[in-house]
Amino acid sequence: MCQHSSKTEVMPRVNSSKTDGRRCASKPMCQHSNTLLHFLRHVSFPPDAHLLPSALKSCPAQPLARALHAAAAVSGLAEDPFVASSLLHTYLRLGATSDARGVFERMPDKSVVGWSALIAGYSARGDAKAAWGLLERMRSAGVEPNVITWNGLVSGLNRSGSALDAVKALVRMHGEGFLPDATGVSCALSAVGDVKEVSVGEQLHGYVVKAGCRLDQHVVTALIDMYGKCGRADEISHVFHESSHMDVATCNALVAGLSRNAQVSQALLLFSEFVSRGVKLNVVSWTSIVACCVQNGKDLEAVDLFRKMQSKGIEPNSVTIPCVLPAFANVAALMHGRSAHCFSLRKGFLHDVYVGSALVDMYAKCGKVRDARTIFDAIPSKNTVSWNAMIGGYAMHGEAANAVQLFCLMQKCKQKPDLVTFTCVIGACGQAGLTEEGRRYFSEMQHSHGISPRMEHYACMVTLLGRAGKLDEAYDLINEMPFEPNGCIWGSLLGSCRVYGNVFLAEVAAEKLFELEPENTGNYVLLSNIYASKKMWDGVSRVRDQMKNMGLKKEKGCSWIEIKNKVHMLFAGDNSHPMMTAITEKLKQLTIEMSRLGFAPSTDFVLHDVEEQEKDDILAVHSEKLAVALGLISTSPGTPLRVIKNLRICGDCHEAMKFISCFEGREISVRDTNRFHHFKDGKCSCGDYW
Structure with a gap:
């Protein structure tokens, strides 16, 4: 039986019928409505045309609005223009479009304000057909739309996700001789960005300059957002520098736009400028720049920004945590990851499936696959991302049996595997040499699950x-x-x-x-x-x-190791680390001890035809060896070491790690671009198959 196989296993049981359930769910609202009606019936003075609109303005829910509507009808005030208008706008604000339509149809004097409000309401629901129909009825009734009408139509359609309809409305608005104001331009630019019609966006930009609203705060933000969505990174910076707006909305749009276009260095530079100018940035601003760094391979910068964010008194939210956890995972900053875990626990974020899935991924990539499984099992409502994170974690650690077992459990839990799931499972089979099992899953993916193989699946099979x-x-x-x-x-x-x-x-x-x-x-x-x-x-x-x-240079080997809550980065052949003298001395001691135990460097892994002694020297300064040596001299005996490398571990370093783990009595984990290698007592978890 699968854990958490249905919602009934993790939610309180209710011994009642569906009808009773609905009654129970709506009971608080009914109580409020009854209380209000009781009050209205027993007050010594009747509700008037000033009291009702005030109450409607602050009305928080549809049942209360309907109760007030009933009170207005009983008192004869429902026909009052002021009250009717308040009812119309209240229903629209609460999303009760049909109720609003009923109020509107009973209004004797249908003004342009009422028509515009109702058109905007239907537009916000994404019902373009109904909105256009109302516009035609409005004209037939002898009421001409104004700029506010068109703005409501464009902005409503855009907010509802109907960006293409919003752009069409903008084109028609312009064709009928209406010139949008700053508000309309901002909404239109957002829609243009969503459909990536940069030519229309450029025309709007030209109109903005002619209309004299190019310095409007909302217009500037919308222009930056539009150019970012359309892949015009050069225009993003141009708009910003032309306006020099330094507010939180502009900052957020800048970071998002530059991030979309892989302009992370420019984003970091401008973000630092906002911080130095003392702009009051919010959690969205900091989360955006952290995510920008992570998505563009700037993990150490993301970690540093996350710490600065906290030092500025900005508290992370349930979106920030999943954004920063991949950075901790990529540089094996386990202590930072655990701190984020504890913070999430205190704030109650662990019930968020995205936070839980990111924690699973972080622990797995930091070498703690058992901790990852503990987090995975605790996620109350798992989705495909959660299952994929855990199956992928097992694959990364070469634990094909566990990956396959979890894949079977996933299906028993009625969770449908997707493209990523099969990439992880077939990859796990490849890591462990389970050739026939991998073939079977490749076939099942197509014939049992109807998933056509993509490039990544063929890559796994190859x-x-x-x-x-x-x-x-x-x-x-x-x-x-x-x-x-x-x-x-x-x-x-x-x-x-x-x-x-x-x-x-x-x-x-x-x-x-x-x-x-x-x-x-x-x-x-x-x-x-x-x-x-x-x-x-x-x-x-x-x-x-x-x-x-071709002007190409070999990418330098780089390894990361976390020691006492600080991540150290070491490059192959680089002497810049402040402890390099001690590291070099430790490597010499290791070489002597390994030679005594019969270890001979595998010089096949050196690219050049040089003397054997020179080959030995080249191999001795591979970045993972430098990182392990630093770990050995910086931690107490017996402390496990975790190293991340940006390239695949070479055969010589792989053999050396086995020897070091044996005579140093250490567990050493090395994650290269391919998988995890866990060295212990002279053996590697990969069984020398990688």
């Missing part, structure tokens, strides 16, 4: 077959794909060729990758690795010259 040594079969699968393979597909094949030293297929895959991703240095380096492992130094030189001619 990896699955390639890692099992079935390189020719993987190549055949690529040729049989129903669409052109991308860099991910050929990259999967090239990675498998590295494991098995298949130079022929490696050259085929690399040639395709050089066409598809000419500036991706990783592909050149991987081919060079294959040549180097075969001591084909002419091939290494050829690839190196090709990179040089």
